[in-house]
Structure formats: structure tokens, C-alpha cells
Amino acid sequence: MRLKDIKMGYKILVLVLVGIIGMAALGISSYNGMSKASTDIEDMYSNKLKATRWMGSEMSLMRGVQMNVVKHILDPKDKAIEEALDERINKYNENWEKYKVIGMKSERAAAEIPNTEALWAKYMKEVQNVKSLVAEGKQAEAWTAYKKIENTTVKDLLKSLQGLRQVADDNAENLNNDIKDRNSHQITFSMILVLVAFVILGGLSVIIIRDITESLGKAVTACNRMRDGDFRMANQGVIDRGDELGQMLRALGQMRGELTKLMRNVSESSEQLAASSEELTASSNQAAQASTQVAQSASDVVNSVEDQQKAVVKSNESVERVQQAVSHVKSQSAKVADNSASAARRAADGSVAIGESVEQIRSVEKTVNGSAEVVDRLGERSKEIGEIVDTMAGIAEQTNLLALNAAIEAARAGEHGRGFTVVAEEVSKLAHESQESAEKIARLIKDIQRDTEDAVDSMRNGREAVVAGARSVEGLRSMFEEINGLVNGVSQQIQTVDEAVEAMAAESAAITTEVANISEYSNQVASEMQAVSAATEEQSASAQEIASASDSLAVLAQKQQEALAKFKF
Template sequence: MRLKDIRIGYKILVLVLVGIIGMAALGLSGYLGMSKASDDIDDMYSRKLKATRWMGSEMSLMRGVQMNIVKHILDPKDKAIEEALAERINKYGENWAKYKPLGMQSELAAAEIPHTEALWDKYMKEIQDVKNLVAEGKKDEAWQKYKNIENTTVKDLLKSLQGLRQVADDNAENLNNDIKARNSQQITFSTVLCLIAFLILGGLSVIIIRDITESLGRAVAACNKMRDGDFRLVGQSVVDRGDELGQMLTALTQMRGELTKLMRNVSESSEQLAASSEELTASSNQAAQASTQVAQSAADVVNSVEDQQKAVVKSNESVERVQSAVTHVKAQSTKVADNSASAAERAAAGSIAIDDSVNQIRSVERTVNGSAEVVDRLGERSKEIGEIVDTMAAIAEQTNLLALNAAIEAARAGEHGRGFTVVAEEVGKLAHESQESAEKIAKLIKDIQHDTEDAVDSMKTGREAVVAGARSVEGLRTMFEEINGLVKGVSQQIQTVDEAVDAMAQEAATITTEVAHISGYSNQVASEMQAVSAATEEQSASAQEIASASDSLAVLAQKQQEALARFRF
């Protein structure tokens, strides 16, 4: 497959994929290098730098042991010195246990470690001998022995520790150099890989861009020719591309051919249009003259129809006035009929109301008679109560006299009648109070009897008034019955008049409808004639406009031919 046949989107996708692959390779290379460097750094710290640190710590502890053993020889009773010595020895053992696994990973250190451990064991044994001499009080001998240890075992042990430390330092230095070398190789590899990716991407970009710009140049050249008026297809190169640019060039060539055909058709149409416009101008002038004559005739007909319409309007107005009068009479008769019916209904309702009033008045009369009887009985009862009160007053007076006599008899009795005197006085007081109460009741009874007599008189007067009202209402009911009969007669007469008025209204409405039809026909004829006149005038104006437009069209066709003459097709 040729590059020209591959779609532009796929070409751009290839560039993007090449860029992505290059960036991915570069990123992967960097990631692997960084991962390796990270592992080397971890190894340097865990294996080399830690070993160096432990060796430095061991040498420091070794010197501390030397210092503490000297202090112990000088002052064997100081427990703090002895404890510090034991602590440093234990610390040395702990650090050695941490260092040994790291040191065994190096061949040089692994060969030296057994020798160092043997020297340390020997040193611990000799220190124990010195401590035993000190415990026995042999300081000088202990000091001399320790000086010998310093010159032999201590020097050998420190030398061995220094050698192990040097091995750790050398390993760290070698690892650092290896890391630098690998980093340099990684940088070189990444740079070369980046340059290769850029070269591939740049080469593909140049090829694709050149391929695209070549086709765009052909399209621009074709557009420039069309801009200059050259639509000829002579000398047009063949499109040999299968991508979007090839499709664009093919479409551009086809568009150029279609525009050429269009211009040729427009040129031929312009010539025909110029010839036809001259014929149309002559025909339009003749049509305008004929339309003017028709419009004049239509105007005369419209005037005649308007005169007829005025006469019809006057007739219609007269009929409408008659119909209005009939309608008014009908409305008045209807109103009177409604009023008569309402009066009849109200008269009937009044008669019913009067019957109810008579019944109510009779009920009131019965109630008043009953109340009068009750009041009479109340007067009799009050008289009986008055007699009882008089009896009570007499009894109270008699009781008072008896109490007075009892008091006199008690006074005669002297000391023996003193208690009875008190009782007589109390009885006298009660009799006096009973007499006063009886007098008050008697007064109230007299007032009640007086009020009862007044009520009896009022009841008699009310009963007479009720009887007179009942007689008056009976007469009023008779009058309402007569009024109701008269109203019914008037209603029947008004109904007869209303029927006659309805017949007149229907006849007037029929006349009005017919006159309205005549007026409508006249209006329709006038409207049609006006429409004919207006249409004729419009036709005349249109014919004139067509003639004017035909002239303009001829001029436009001439200008169009002149404009097409500028193009080559």
C-alpha cells in the first residue's frame, strides 16, 4: 500500500504511536535504571555503610573497655566502673552479632572474622585474669599483665577490627563506583534512545508533512485559477491519491466541471431571457390597456349598485323601527304578565299567611284564657296563705304572752326559777321574731294579691284585644281572596295580548330578515364589483410592472452576459 493511499488520520496516528513508543521506551529505561540505583543504594546502606558503622562502634567500645579496665585496676572497689566495663563488653557482643551476618557476605571480611573472634575471646580471658589479680590485691602484677596485653592482644585485635573496617569502606567505595558507572551507562542509553526516537519521529513527520503539503499545493493552485476566472479542465492533472486529500482534489475537480456546465447554461439562458423579455414587454402593454377599460366599466356598475343599496338600507331602517316597537310592546306585556303572576302568587301567599295568623291568634286567645285561670287560682291561694299568716301571728302573740307569764312565775320562784327564766326569755324572743316574720309575710301576700288583681285585669283586656284582632284578620282574608280573583283575570287578559304581540314580532322579524337578505345581496354585488374593479386595476398595474420588470430583466440579462464574458469555460 502506498503512503498516498493511507488516510491522514492513520498517518497522524502512526506519528502519535511512534512518539508514545519512544516515550514509553525512554520511561521504561529510566524506570529500570532508577529501580536498579535504588536497590544499589539500599545495598550500600544495609551491607556496606552499616558494616562500617558497626566496626567504628566496635573500635570505640574496645577503647572504652581499655579505659574501664585501667580504672578498675586503679580503683577496684568502685562498682560503677565494674558495671560500665561489663556494659561495654556486652554492647560489643551485641554489635558484633549484628555485624557478623553483613561481614560474612564479603570474602575478605569472612576470612578475617574468625581471627577477630579468636582475638576477642583471648582478650576477654586475659581481662578476667587481670580482674582476678586485682581481686587478690595484686595491683602491680595486674598492671604489668595488662600492659603486656595492650602490647600484644589489644594491638592485634585493634588491627583486625581496623582491617574489617577498611574492608567495609573499600566495599562501599567499590559499590559507589559501580553505581556511578551504571548511572553513566543509563544516561548514555537514554540519550541514544531519545535521539533515535526523535530521528524516527522527525523523519516520519517530514515525509507525512511533505505528502500533505504537496496535495494542498495542488488544491490551492486550482482554487487560484478559479479565482482568476479560469474554469477550464484542460491540463488538469489526474488525482492518484486514496486519502482525504485525494477525495478533496477529486471533489474540487468535479465542482470545477459542474461550475463550467452551470456557466454555459446560464449564458444560454441569458440569451433566451433577453429575447423573451422583449416579447413580454409588448404583451404587458396590451394587457394594461385592456385592464384599464374593464376597470372603468366595473366602476359604473358599482355606482348603480350603491344607489340600490342606499334604498334597501332605508327600507331596512323602517322595518327595524317597527320591529323595535313590537319588541318593546312584547317586553312591556311580558313584564305586566310577570307582575300579575307575581301579584297572584303573593295574594295566595297572603291568604295563606292570614289563615296562619288567625290560627295563631286563636292559639294566643286560648293561652290568655289559660293564664287568666292560673292567675285567678293564684289569687285564691294568696288569700289562703294570708289566713295562715294571720293564724301564725296570733300564735306568736299568744306565745309571747305565755312567755311573759312564765317569766313572772319564775321571778316569784326566786333562785329555783332562774333557769326557767332564761328559757322563758328565749321563748319570748322567738315569739317576737315569729310575729315580725308573720307581719312581713302578710305584707308580701298583700302585695302579691294586689299584683294578681292587676294581672287578672290585664288578662281580661288582652283577651278582648285578641278576640278583636281575630275578627279583623278574618275580614282581611276575605279581601285577599277577592284580590287574588281579580289578579287571575288580569293575567289571562295579558296572556292573550302577549300572544298577539308574539305574532306581530314574528312577522316583523320575517320582514327584517328578507330586507337584510336583499341588503346582503346588494352588498355582495357591490363588493364583488369593487373586487373586480380593484383586481382589474391591480392587473393593469401588474401589467405595467411586468413591462417595467421585463425591461429590467432585459438589462439584467445583458449585464449577466457581460459578466460571464470575463470567465473562460
């Protein structure tokens, strides 16, 4: 397995393990050395130094025994001296037993110990002999015997004790030298172990650090290029590492590729956004122009409705005059019927009355004709209003389509077009309301046209009735000479005229009602057209807002393209 394929954690773990192994080896070696040194020191103290100390103590006690023997010879009655002598002898024996346990471990000391014990036993025997002489009062002999002991046994015993002490000192010195040599070897071994561990750890560290820094250098170079705006994928090379650094370099390359794709997509989206903004601006301007046309058409419709209302007022006045004339004719017909019996006597008066009736009937005919013409014009105006309403409906439909296009373009713009989606929805809503108002006006116009047709039919019937009345009166004038003989016929004709007048009165009342309906419908048309005009003004304002927002969107797209121009991808 290559070093480049080993995970970073394992590489660091290798360094840690090498350090741990080196430290463990150093610690174990140091522990063994310290344990051995502790054992040697304990042995030096327990065996060597104690032996030296006890030999020194034995020699000191030996000197004390000598001194107390001399004192006892000089003052045999002093019991304290004798007790001190016995105490020192006992102490010597006690210390000798302790030393003997340690001294027997040394070959040199073990060889000398029997001789020393023999000399001590001899010395004790001679001391007892001296004490006996002193007890017998033979101080001079005791002193002579002691001097002899001093020159022979004491010298030999002290020499033997000195030899044992020298053996203890030599053993301690040898042990000290062994400890020094062992410590020196331990220090040398520890230094070599530390040096080997440092060499291995340093070599592995250099290899691993060089391997890491090489990949990190590539990553830093790639990051610096991206920092400078260069996201091109040139000279990337093949990444053949299997560790975390290889994963990082591959992820960095993938990130650079994804950022390159993202910036390309953003650049293309910015271009599309700029084009869509221009289209949206043009559509908004068209919508504003269409709204202006709708407002103008609505204003024309309102003016036409006002003219229609004026014509309706005139028609109403004409109908009232017709009603007055009909009432007058009816009154005259009643009088003629009542006075038919005296028609002969008042023929002259009847002729004049008939002439007046003819004039009145002609006046009624003219009035009816005028009302018919007014109603015809009202029908024509209603047709014009219908055409205007159709135009408004077409404009509203076109506005709705423009709003739909604006909503689509805003949706394509994504997050930046969310505000334009709301504006497009408001424009679509206004267009829908305008279309509904136009449809409502169209229904009202159809009702007006239907009522107008009914009024025209009624006027036509009234005109025919008036014409029939005029013809009847003309027939009465031609037959005036026969009026006396045809009174009964006149009565019948008068009855016919009365019925016609009744019918004409009924038609006049119907015309009055229809004219009132036309006036009411005209008021409704005017109100609806004012609502259409207000909605159109709001639509125009919304279109202007869309145009302004579209301009802002175009500026934003331009800035985005300028920002992307700083990068290479």
C-alpha cells in the same frame, strides 16, 4: 502499498506509535536502570555502609572498653565504671552479631572474621584476668598485665577491626563505582535510544509532511485560482492518491466542475431571462394597449347605451301619444256607435268627424311608423352593442392568453419570477372577469334584441291595424252619400273600428312595457360596461406593473451577466 494510498489517520498513527515505542523503550530502560540503582543503593546502605558504621562502632566500643578497664584499675571500688565496662562489652557483642550477618557475605570479611573473633575472645579473657587481679587488690600486677595486653592483643584486635572496616569501605567504594558505571551505561543507552527514536520519528515525519504538503499545495493553488475567478479545468492532472488528501483533491475538482456547470447554466439562464423579460415587456405593453382599447370600447358602449336610453325615452313618449290617440279614437267610436241612429241627421257633423278621424288615424300611423323606426334603430344599436361585446370578449380572451404567457415566462424565471406569477394570475383573473362580464352583456343584448324584435312585430301589427282603420275611414268617405241608407253598415264598421282600437290599445300597452324593459336592460348594460371599464383600467395598471417588473427583471439579468463575466469557466 504506496504511502499516498495510506489513510491520514494511519499515517499519524504510525508517527504516534513510533513515538510511543521510543518513549516506552526509554521508559523501560530507565525503569530498569533506576530499579537496579535502587537495589544497589539499598545494598550499599544495608550491607556496605552499615558494615562500615558497625566497624566504626566496634572500634569505638573497643576504645571504651580500654578506657573503662584503665578506670577500673585506678578505681576498683567504683561500681559505675565496672557496669559501664560490662555494658560496652555487651554492646560490642551485640553489634558484632549484626555485623557478622553482613560481613559473611564478603569473602575478604568472612576470611578475617574468625581471626577477629579469636582476638576478641583472647582480649576478653585477658580483661577478666585484669579484673581478677584488681579484685584481689593487686593493682600493680593488673596494670602491668594490661600494658602487656595493650601492646599485643589490643593492637592485633584493633588492627583486625581496622582491616574489616577497610574491607567494608572497599566494598562500598567498589559498589559505588559499579553504580556509576552502570548509570553511565544507562545514560549512554538512553541517549542512543532517544537519538534513534528521534531519527526514525523525524524521518517519517519529513516523509509524511512532504507527502501531505505536496497535496495541500495543489489544493491551495486550486483554491487561489478559484478565488481569482478561474474555474477552468485545465492542467488538473490525474489524482492517484488513495488517502483523504486524494479524496479532498478529487472532491475539489468535482466541486470546481459543478461550479463551472452552475455558472454556465446561470449564464444561459440569465440570457434566457433577459430575452423572456423583453418578451414579457412586449406582452405587457400589448396587454396595456388591449386594455386601453377595451376601455375605449366600453366607453363607446356606454355612450351608445345612453343614446339608446334617450331613444327609448322618445319611444315611450311616442307610445304615450299613441295611447292618447287610441283613447280618443275609442271615445269617438263609442260616440259614433251611440249616435248611429241619428247619423242621418248629423251627416254633416259626421263628415267632419270622419275627416278628423282620418287625420287622427294618419297621425297615429305616423306615430306608429316613428315608433317602428325607433325600435328598428334600437335593434341596429343592439347589434352594434353585440359586436362591441364580441370585440370585448375577444380582447378578454387575448388578455387571458397574454396572462397565461406571462405566467409561463415567470415560471421559467424560477425564484425571480414568483412576483410576476402573482401579477399574471391577477391579470388572468381580471381577463376572466372581463370575459364573464362580456358574456353577461351579450346575454342582455340578446334579450334586448329578442324584446326589440317582439316590439317590432307589435309595431308592425299596430301599423297594419292603423292602415286598416285608415282604409275603412276612406271607404266611409267614399260611401258618405250612402250613409243614410247604410246606417247599419256604418254601425258594423264602427264596431270593427272599436275592436281595432282595442287591439291597438293593447299593443300600445305592450310596447310601453317592452320599452320599459329596454330601458331597464339599457341601465344594466351601462352598469356592466362601467364595471368592464373599471376592470379594464385595473388590467391596464396590472399590465404596466408587469412591464415595470419585467424591466427590473431585465436589469437584474444584466447585473447577473456582468457578475458572471468576472469568472472564467
